[in-house]
Amino acid sequence: MRTAYGVDEVRAAERDLMARLPEGALMQRAAAGLAAASAELLGRVYGSRVVLLVGSGDNGGDALYAGARLARRGAGVTAVLLAPGRAHGHGLSALRKAGGAALEAEGSGGGTELGAEAALRAVARADLVLDGIVGIGGKGGLRPLAARFARAARESEAAVLAVDLPSGVEADSGEVRGEAVRADATVTFGAYKPGLLVDPGREYAGVVRLVPIGIEPAGAPAVEALQFADVARLLPRPGAESDKYRRGVVGIAAGSAQYPGAGVLAVAGAVRSGAGAVRYVGAAAGEVIARFPEALVHEGPPSHAGRVQAWVVGPGLGSGQDGGRLVADVLGTDVPVLVDAEGLRHLEPSVVRARTAPTLLTPHAGEAAALLGVPREEVESARLASVRGLAAAYGATVLLKGATTLVAAPAGAPVRVNSTGTAWLATAGSGDVLSGLAGALLAAGLLSGDAGAVAAYLHGLAARGASGGGRGASGGGPVAAQDVAAAIPGAWREVLG
Ligand SMILES: NC(=O)C1=CN([C@@H]2O[C@H](COP(=O)(O)OP(=O)(O)OC[C@H]3O[C@@H](n4cnc5c(N)ncnc54)[C@H](O)[C@@H]3O)[C@@H](O)[C@H]2O)[C@@H](O)CC1
Numbered sequence: 466m467r468t469a470y471g472v473d474e475v476r477a478a479e480r481d482l483m484a485r486l487p488e489g490a491l492m493q494r495a496a497a498g499l500a501a502a503s504a505e506l507l508g509r510v511y512g513s514r515v516v517l518l519v520g521s522g523d524n525g526g527d528a529l530y531a532g533a534r535l536a537r538r539g540a541g542v543t544a545v546l547l548a549p550g551r552a553h554g555h556g557l558s559a560l561r562k563a564g565g566a567a568l569e570a571e572g573s574g575g576g577t578e579l580g581a582e583a584a585l586r587a588v589a590r591a592d593l594v595l596d597g598i599v600g601i602g603g604k605g606g607l608r609p610l611a612a613r614f615a616r617a618a619r620e621s622e623a624a625v626l627a628v629d630l631p632s633g634v635e636a637d638s639g640e641v642r643g644e645a646v647r648a649d650a651t652v653t654f655g656a657y658k659p660g661l662l663v664d665p666g667r668e669y670a671g672v673v674r675l676v677p678i679g680i681e682p683a684g685a686p687a688v689e690a691l692q693f694a695d696v697a698r699l700l701p702r703p704g705a706e707s708d709k710y711r712r713g714v715v716g717i718a719a720g721s722a723q724y725p726g727a728g729v730l731a732v733a734g735a736v737r738s739g740a741g742a743v744r745y746v747g748a749a750a751g752e753v754i755a756r757f758p759e760a761l762v763h764e765g766p767p768s769h770a771g772r773v774q775a776w777v778v779g780p781g782l783g784s785g786q787d788g789g790r791l792v793a794d795v796l797g798t799d800v801p802v803l804v805d806a807e808g809l810r811h812l813e814p815s816v817v818r819a820r821t822a823p824t825l826l827t828p829h830a831g832e833a834a835a836l837l838g839v840p841r842e843e844v845e846s847a848r849l850a851s852v853r854g855l856a857a858a859y860g861a862t863v864l865l866k867g868a869t870t871l872v873a874a875p876a877g878a879p880v881r882v883n884s885t886g887t888a889w890l891a892t893a894g895s896g897d898v899l900s901g902l903a904g905a906l907l908a909a910g911l912l913s914g915d916a917g918a919v920a921a922y923l924h925g926l927a928a929r930g931a932s933g934g935g936r937g938a939s940g941g942g943p944v945a946a947q948d949v950a951a952a953i954p955g956a957w958r959e960v961l962g
Pocket residue numbers: 479483491492495520521522523524525527598599600601602603604605606607608611628629630654678
């Protein structure tokens with residue numbers, strides 16, 4: 466499991482360790498990790514031009530000590546001091562002693578200091594920029610001078626390496642208010658921060674490397690990401706004694722005359738995901754049977770369709786009157802229920818809260834915004850707060866779809882984040898496939914948080930497989946939702962193999 470800890474937990478762990486170590490030891494560990502990553506990005510350190518963006522806190526101190534190490538290896542290192550009087554004193558001395566220079570970015574400078582224009586020119590000409598403007602001590606959006614240098618770093622040809630996290634990204638949430646540094650890579654210390662794993666922050670961080678400096682945050686992480694081994698452990702496996710009913714029967718109440726395809730795709734996701742059987746209720750029974758003769762189709766309300774271990778309701782219901790009745794009927798059962806798409810329009814928090822079996826809601830940002838009564842942009846910019854807020858309001862597990870998918874449980878367990886997907890997944894119907902996949906896992910007996918997180922993981926992996934994109938999120942080529950469903954068994958084998 467990859468875990469990410471909040472700022473308070475990281476600071477507490479740092480305090481514990483610092484009390485036992487000589488002064489400055491942690492910062493030296495951080496600087497060593499930064500210098501090593503810098504050398505990798507540069508290829509050749511000797512003769513390279515390195516610019517350090519240095520703010521007023523310890524984040525700038527890390528950058529200064531790393532700069533000193535690079536200067537000793539023959540790099541030309543220039544520190545740009547964004548708050549000249551308050552830069553880390555010992556770090557600055559170390560840099561100067563190693564042969565590095567410093568420019569004051571504020572005002573016109575005096576004596577040998579050349580001021581902001583010279584500093585901006587240095588950034589433009591650099592091979593590598595180290596972003597030590599602000600780390601976990603950042604508050605609010607970047608101040609104007611810092612924002613100006615964040616822009617300059619982006620416009621420069623230089624590789625950009627963020628110290629601990631990209632300045633302007635909120636460590637606890639991944640929110641970005643205004644300008645932020647766009648890094649090619651980030652070296653983070655002691656523990657991942659939630660903002661490095663959750664969008665939009667994740668996008669700004671580039672390739673993230675964790676340098677273990679010896680701290681061990683206590684308590685539960687704020688965010689966690691399943692890895693291969695976690696998914697393998699959670700995947701249901703049929704035993705010798707299994708029969709189709711014990712394997713889990715999933716019911717799909719989806720599709721309408723207007724959107725029959727959504728019913729077909731949700732069934733496609735379910736039949737590829739290990740369900741013992743799939744029951745289908747809805748207006749697309751003919752289409753479902755034509756594509757999936759293995760499905761069992763039923764007329765009448767879902768609650769009369771025979772025994773199932775979990776229901777999926779909502780994909781492609783359209784805007785007809787029947788949606789509300791269908792959702793109410795499914796929510797009235799005593800088995801786990803996944804509500805997606807148009808089904809989400811018919812949710813009463815009190816009805817969901819009163820259920821005794823788990824409920825899993827799977828909105829995308831637009832649907833989550835409608836449930837929360839806020840604009841879509843607000844959900845997209847504050848994804849962690851949104852998913853936690855919805856889980857609390859409905860007393861349900863909530864899976865918020867997007868480039869990174871978040872899964873929050875109502876009782877405040879760590880939020881699960883998944884980024885196995887590919888941008889090619891943003892195609893009509895891929896969410897319907899996900900609902901069938903997650904529904905099959907619920908029917909197999911996974912807890913709702915596990916079912917959501919494992920489904921998101923496999924769905925992303927299947928999409929990458931179908932797109933031929935390997936592990937890179939933007940490689941490969943187009944995929945159709947059907948291709949994603951067809952690739953689920955391959956993703957499953959990949960995880961188990
Ligand atoms: N505490 C420790 O033991 C260690 C800390 N380390 C580094 O120390 C960092 C935290 O240092 P600090 O607590 O000094 O905090 P930071 O250096 O992250 O930020 C605090 C400083 O930034 C300024 N600032 C805050 N918000 C700003 C904004 N929006 N725009 C511009 N400036 C802003 C503040 O005035 C303050 O001086 C970590 O991120 C990490 O890089 C590492 O050296 C590892 C060990």
